[in-house]
Amino acid sequence: MALLEVRNLSVAFETAAxxxxxxxxxxxxxxxxxxxxxxxxxxxxxxxxxxxVMGLLPPAATVTADAMCFEGRDLLTLTPRQRRDLSxxxxxxxxxxxxxxxxxxxxxxxxxxxxxxxHTDLGAAxxxxxxxxxxxxxxxxxxxxxxxxxxxxLSGGQCQRVMIAIATACxxxxxxxxEPTTALDVTIQKQILELLLRLQAExxxxxxxxxxxxGVVAETADRVIxxxxxxxxxxxxxxxxxERPRSAYTRALLSALPENATGSRLPTVSxxxxxxxxxxx
Amino acid sequence: MSATDDPHIGxxxxxxxxxxxxxxxxxxxxxxxxxxxxxxGLTVLGLMVxxxxxxxxxxxxxTATQYRDALLAPPAWTANGRAxxxxxxxxxxxxxxxxxxxxxxxSLAIGLVVVxxxxxxxxxxxxxxxxxxxxxxxxxxxxxxxxxxxxxxLLALVLVAIIGPGLFNAMLxxxxxxxxxFARLTRGAVMAEKSREYVTSAKVAGAGxxxxxxxxxxxxxxxxxxxxxxLSFSNAILDAAALGFLGMGAQPPTPEWGTMLAEARExxxxxxxxxxxxxxxxxITVLAINLIGDGLRDTLDPKLKRx
Amino acid sequence: MLRFILNRLVLIIPTFxxxxxxxxxxxxxxxxDPVILMAGERGVSPERHAELMAQFGFDQPLWKQYADYxxxxxxxxxxxxxxxxxxVLTEFMSRFPATLELAVCxxxxxxxxxxxxxxxxxxxxxxxxxxxxxxxxxxxxxxxxFWWALLLIILFSTTLGWTPVSGRISLMQFFPDVxxxxxxxxxxxxxxxxxWSAVHHLILPTIVLATIPLAVIARQTRSxxxxxxxxxxxxxxxxxxxxxxxxxxxxxLRNALIPVVTTIGLQVSVLMGGAILTETIFSWPGVGKWMIxxxxxxxxxxxxxGLLLIAVMVMIVNLTVDILYGxxxxxxxxx
Numbered sequence: 001m002a003l004l005e006v007r008n009l010s011v012a013f014e015t016a017a018x019x020x021x022x023x024x025x026x027x028x029x030x031x032x033x034x035x036x037x038x039x040x041x042x043x044x045x046x047x048x049x050x051x052x053v054m055g056l057l058p059p060a061a062t063v064t065a066d067a068m069c070f071e072g073r074d075l076l077t078l079t080p081r082q083r084r085d086l087s088x089x090x091x092x093x094x095x096x097x098x099x100x101x102x103x104x105x106x107x108x109x110x111x112x113x114x115x116x117x118x119h120t121d122l123g124a125a126x127x128x129x130x131x132x133x134x135x136x137x138x139x140x141x142x143x144x145x146x147x148x149x150x151x152x153x154l155s156g157g158q159c160q161r162v163m164i165a166i167a168t169a170c171x172x173x174x175x176x177x178x179e180p181t182t183a184l185d186v187t188i189q190k191q192i193l194e195l196l197l198r199l200q201a202e203x204x205x206x207x208x209x210x211x212x213x214x215g216v217v218a219e220t221a222d223r224v225i226x227x228x229x230x231x232x233x234x235x236x237x238x239x240x241x242x243e244r245p246r247s248a249y250t251r252a253l254l255s256a257l258p259e260n261a262t263g264s265r266l267p268t269v270s271x272x273x274x275x276x277x278x279x280x281x
Numbered sequence: 282m283s284a285t286d287d288p289h290i291g292x293x294x295x296x297x298x299x300x301x302x303x304x305x306x307x308x309x310x311x312x313x314x315x316x317x318x319x320x321x322g323l324t325v326l327g328l329m330v331x332x333x334x335x336x337x338x339x340x341x342x343x344t345a346t347q348y349r350d351a352l353l354a355p356p357a358w359t360a361n362g363r364a365x366x367x368x369x370x371x372x373x374x375x376x377x378x379x380x381x382x383x384x385x386x387x388s389l390a391i392g393l394v395v396v397x398x399x400x401x402x403x404x405x406x407x408x409x410x411x412x413x414x415x416x417x418x419x420x421x422x423x424x425x426x427x428x429x430x431x432x433x434x435l436l437a438l439v440l441v442a443i444i445g446p447g448l449f450n451a452m453l454x455x456x457x458x459x460x461x462x463f464a465r466l467t468r469g470a471v472m473a474e475k476s477r478e479y480v481t482s483a484k485v486a487g488a489g490x491x492x493x494x495x496x497x498x499x500x501x502x503x504x505x506x507x508x509x510x511x512l513s514f515s516n517a518i519l520d521a522a523a524l525g526f527l528g529m530g531a532q533p534p535t536p537e538w539g540t541m542l543a544e545a546r547e548x549x550x551x552x553x554x555x556x557x558x559x560x561x562x563x564x565i566t567v568l569a570i571n572l573i574g575d576g577l578r579d580t581l582d583p584k585l586k587r588x
Numbered sequence: 589m590l591r592f593i594l595n596r597l598v599l600i601i602p603t604f605x606x607x608x609x610x611x612x613x614x615x616x617x618x619x620x621d622p623v624i625l626m627a628g629e630r631g632v633s634p635e636r637h638a639e640l641m642a643q644f645g646f647d648q649p650l651w652k653q654y655a656d657y658x659x660x661x662x663x664x665x666x667x668x669x670x671x672x673x674x675x676v677l678t679e680f681m682s683r684f685p686a687t688l689e690l691a692v693c694x695x696x697x698x699x700x701x702x703x704x705x706x707x708x709x710x711x712x713x714x715x716x717x718x719x720x721x722x723x724x725x726x727x728x729x730x731x732x733x734f735w736w737a738l739l740l741i742i743l744f745s746t747t748l749g750w751t752p753v754s755g756r757i758s759l760m761q762f763f764p765d766v767x768x769x770x771x772x773x774x775x776x777x778x779x780x781x782x783x784w785s786a787v788h789h790l791i792l793p794t795i796v797l798a799t800i801p802l803a804v805i806a807r808q809t810r811s812x813x814x815x816x817x818x819x820x821x822x823x824x825x826x827x828x829x830x831x832x833x834x835x836x837x838x839x840x841l842r843n844a845l846i847p848v849v850t851t852i853g854l855q856v857s858v859l860m861g862g863a864i865l866t867e868t869i870f871s872w873p874g875v876g877k878w879m880i881x882x883x884x885x886x887x888x889x890x891x892x893x894g895l896l897l898i899a900v901m902v903m904i905v906n907l908t909v910d911i912l913y914g915x916x917x918x919x920x921x922x923x
Contacts, residue, residue, distance in 0.1 A: 056826055087829035095820055103821040105842045105918055115828045150918045166828065427606035431899050434861030435879065439895055442883045443617050515730065522732050523865060527880060542735055546869075549738055550746050557742075560735030568730040575726075 002029040003206045004053065004174055008066040011045070011052050019062075022048040024230040030206040032173060035197070037221035037238070038210045039253070045230040046210050050176045054093050055083045070174065089119040092167035096179040098159035102151035108135075108162050109147030115169045134165040138195060157188035161195065168199055175200070176208045181216070193220055214257055218242060226250050312580045319576020325569035333385040340379035341365065344536045348374040353552045369554040371544065377555065380536035381562050387537040388518050388566055391452055395517035396510050398456035403463025404506070408494045410464065411471025422468065425461035433458045433516075434523060441529045448531040451524045458520075459513045466509055470502030504581035511574035515567045522563055538563050589921050592914045596907060604903065611896035612657045615888055616650075666897065667889035669882070676893035680875060684901075685768025686756060687867065687874030691859050693794040698801035699852060703845075705802075706809025710817060711836055721806060728803030734865045737796040741869070744792060751792050754871035758785040793870045797862050801855040808851040812844035819843075846917050853909030857902050 011023040023045040030036045038046045052063045053075065068075045070091060075083065095101045102111060112131040116122055122130060128147070135143035138161040151159055160180060167175060177196060181189035197220060200207040209220060217224055217238065224241045226234040226249065234247040245251045254260060314320055332339060342365075348354075354370040355362050362369065368377040410421040428436065440454035474480060475498065483497045522539025524530030531537035533544060538559040545555040623640045624632060632640065641647050645656055660666075666676040705725070709718040745753045752758070756770050763777030771790070774782035816822065817840055825839045826832075864876035871877070875894060882890035914920040 054827055056823055084829040084831065087827055089829065093827045095823065097820055100820040101824045103825065103839055103843070105846075105916075106839075114830070118829055150922055152919050153922065163824070166824075423602050423606060426603050427610060429857075430603050430607055430903055431610075431895070432857045432860035432864075432902060434864060435895065435898060438864070438879070438883060439614065439891060442891060443614070443619075445619075519732055523734060526732075526734050526865070527868065528884070539732070542732070542738070546738065549742050553742055556735075556738050560732060560739070563732050563735065564727070564730055567732075568727060571726060571730050 003032045003071060004028075004030040004208075005067060005069040006049075006053065006065060007068075008064075009049060009052060009068060010064045011048050011057065012062045012064075014060055014062075021230050022061075023052065026227070026230075026232045028225055028232070028235070030174065030208055032206050033200075033204045034222045035200065035207045035209060035220055037217045037224045038208065038227060039212065039214065039217055039224060040227035041212065043229070044227040046227045047178050049227075050093070050178060050208060050210060054087060054091060054176065055080075056093070085119070088115050088167075088172075089170040090172055091174045091176070092170075092172040093176040093178065094160070094163045094167050094180050097183050098156050098163055098180075099151055099154070101163050102159055104151055106150075107147065108149050108151070108154070112147075112162070112166050112169060115166055119170045130169070131165075134169055135162070137168075137199070138162070138165045139191075140165075156184050157192065160184065160188075160192050164192075164195060164199070168203070171203055172205060174206045174208070176210070178210045179212070180209075182211075182213075189216075196220075214253070226253070309580050313576050316576040316579060318572045319579075322569040322572025322576065325565060326573065329385050329566055329569070330389060332382055333389050336382050336386060340376075340382040341367070342376040342379040344375065344380045344383045345534060346375065348376070350374070353548070353555070355552070356554050368558050369552070371541075371555050372548065372552075377541075377558050380541060381538070381558060384536045384538045384541065384559070384562065385566070387448070387531065387535065388521070388563070391448070391455075391521045391537075392514040392517050392570075394452050395456045395459065395521070396514050398453070399460040399513055400463055400506070400510055402456070403460040404467045404499070406460070407464040407467025407469075408471055408499065411468040411475065412490070412494050412498075414472075418468070421464070425464050428458065428461045434520060437520060437524060438527070438529060441524060446529045446532065448521075448525075448535065448537065451521055451530040452517075455517050455520045455524075459516060462509055462513065463506065466505050467499075467502060470505065471498055474498050474501055508574060508578045508581060511570055511577055515570040515574070518563065518567055518570075589914065592920060593911055596910050596914075600903060600907060604900070607896060607899045607903070608658055608661060609654070611892050611899075612654050614892045614895065618888065661896075666893035669887055669890045671882075671885055671887050671890075676890055677897075679878070679890065680894060680897050682768075683873060683875045683878050686770075686872060687863055687876060689769045689771065690790070690793055690797060690866070690872060690874060691856075691863060693790055694797035694859060695801060695852065695855070697794055698798040698805055698855070701798075702802045702805030703809050703841075703848065705806040706811075706848075707813055707836065707841065707844075709806070709810040710813035713814065718810075722810065725803035725806045729800050731799070733796055733799060733862055734869055736799060737792070737866060737869045740792050740796060752789050756786065756789050756872060757782075758789070761785050793866050793872055796869075797859065797866045800858060800862060801852075804855060804858075805848065805851060809844060809848050812847045813840060816840045816844045846913065849909060849913050849916060853906055853913075856905045856909070860898060860902060 006026065006028050009023055009026045009028075010021060012019045012021050014020075026045070026049055028036070028038075028049070038050070040046045048057070048061075051057050052061070053068060053070075055075070057063065063076070065076060070086065075086075078086075102108070109128070109131055112134060113127040116127045116130055120127075131147060132143045135146055140146050140158060140161055146154075151162075154162070164180075175196075180196065181192050184192060193216065196207060196209075199205070209216070211217060221238045223237050224234070225232055226241075226247065228249050233249045234241065234245065236246070241250065242254070245254060348366075348370060351363060351366060351370050352374045353372055354366050354374075356369040357364050357367045366376050366378070368381070370376055371380075406421055406425075410418040437451070437454040437458045440457060441450055444450045444453070471494075480493065480497055483493060488497060521530055521537070522542070525537050525539030526543045528543060531540045533540055541559040542556065545552075545559065548555050623637055623646065645653050648656070664677055666680070668674070669676055669679050672679060705721040709721045712718055741753060744751045757774070758781075761774070761779065761782050763773060763779055763782055766773050766776055770786035771783070774786040817836075822835060822840055825835045830839075860876070863874060864880060866872065867874045867877035868880055875898060879891065879894050879898075882888075882894065
């Protein structure tokens, strides 16, 4: 049984012009130990789907699904309290802007230890020790001093490492990374991705990596889901995606990559009716 | 099949450009009028202006006429009320409604005069400070800081003490006290715009200093200035009423709403309507202006993300 | 942090000098001869006139007069009240506690209620609580506060008889004046009913004075909270599985308070203006009422000295708020 099993997920927002579906009928699943990449343009609903799984959408959003199961439990039927018990301990998420993801008014140590305080029985000294251990794991030098630092004193890459430390503090089984490297320098990007993969392998987590960078997909993913306009366009393993893309949208995406350019004009993906392409074929 | 043969993949020329751009003022107006509070405020203010202009036609009585047989008559809807004095009369037998109607002229004039004075002098000072920079800027901003270091009502009071009580002097004093806000805003905006490319290109094209300041830079700083103007309009009315209440503003028998409240103070136990009515008039007017100001701030604030 | 404080102190000096200059120029800007103005209605003979001119130094060049004035200030000489013959500084210090007590109560009330209202409005954005609190706040700062005071007096003092009309304490209560603060002195005296009388007299003036700051703080808090609640670190906090109350009252509020502290500081100046009106209506024996009375009595040395002292007080409070801001904003405190 898959660790995360989502069937027919739809997310609707109320707007002045009626209901707007950010996600329409998406199925996905993730297993322990595998890296699932979700690819798509901005506005494809890839982040919204994962936010729905984590329960982080505002009350204005209506989430419906045939099933949204984590470790066999249907997330939609849990009480808010039960949901919160899972968040941060069994399931965790990191976001795109690392510096903005940390509270500017509290130290790094406080923010890491807060997760431990919420989900574990560790005492103050034990929490501190664990925080230092986590900072070392994510590759931050001089961790004891770093505990008392504020986010504005750290670089983007360091902040993302801290975020990863917070997310992995309680050994989650599922880690969702929403464009974790988009806001970082190219050199740092590689380091952060390697860190994520290393932690994933060590702890046997399922890693859901949301990205719009096909290069990242090629290097890190086991399976790939392509989303467009709220719908799932393709769901396959990474090799098949690049060699034998079945969906026309996927082909369009791949051909729009500069590496694949032939001729003097770069093709674009024009707006095409999603109805013409019915899911993952 | 090559990528460009696929009907679902187009090249850049086929991409639509999006809807045609809307003229900024029309868009602003549309956004402003979608705010119900702002529209209500505008309507009420409009009614006030009409009341002020057509006061001689609307008011049932003259402001100075004293009806000796109707001293402190209560409003028409109460037990001892008389129909000809809708809101009652004051201690000298003058009809309150008529005095309130004429009072609208004073309050609106006060707001207009004060804001005009403060706006023009504040913009000039701010333009010079922002444009010149250096010691001129430092000196001017120090003076503004000093004015702002005093509580505004207190400073206005002291200024009126120097130049003598009276409505015009009160307006002058309040304008002096409110001016630094405009100066600061203008200076900040000018400093931000000064280094932009359109200014440099105008300079290269041969524009002189004055033209640069007034024609090139100033129109782009208007947004926050307009919002501040509405804020100052309401502050001016309140401050003038306060000065009138303290006896330092408009002098009796002028039917300025604050002065009316000063005369009413001794009747709080005996004639509540003399105390309540002028205050309600002030409240409605200032509330309308503040609603407009809120609407303007939402419309003109560049930081606000709009759907 | 120390550099921040020193920086602020240095920036204040030119403003301080400017304030003394304004106060100095005040009497000299008044139309008419300064000695005759100070002598008031009694008038003064030519010999006495010359004497007083020499005594006050009005025959000296202006810059020397200013130097002497500042010299006097530094020694605590702010002039003499012509109506009570006592030094202005003494008169100020005897009245300042009354204003301070009222102002502190008002700002505490305004902050506690304002911040709470702002948070509730932001968390339930668009709901009835939001509309109610913001609508009330709008009305709150659109009213002339002296009229608001009169209305409250009509309702609570005259009609219902619940609160007294004026003064700081019931005329029946006598106890020693230790700190100048009625709330503290009445508690210290141990006299039955003294503390309650002090509180009773404080209720209406505090509500009146707190109204505008409360409205402004509520609006500012709501606006700051809305901005903060949209930040990503709030999403992080929620993703950690923290309880919603903790997310709002710890993670969000801590950040929203930073701009709100600045607002509270700005309200102090507004408070002094409001104190003038409030003290006049409630016959509260503070510096606001003293200034008004002195202006109408033409006690110009008092007006000059009072203006200077009040401005200095406001400046000190603003400096304190600036420093407080530096303390609670980690970007400033830990560079």
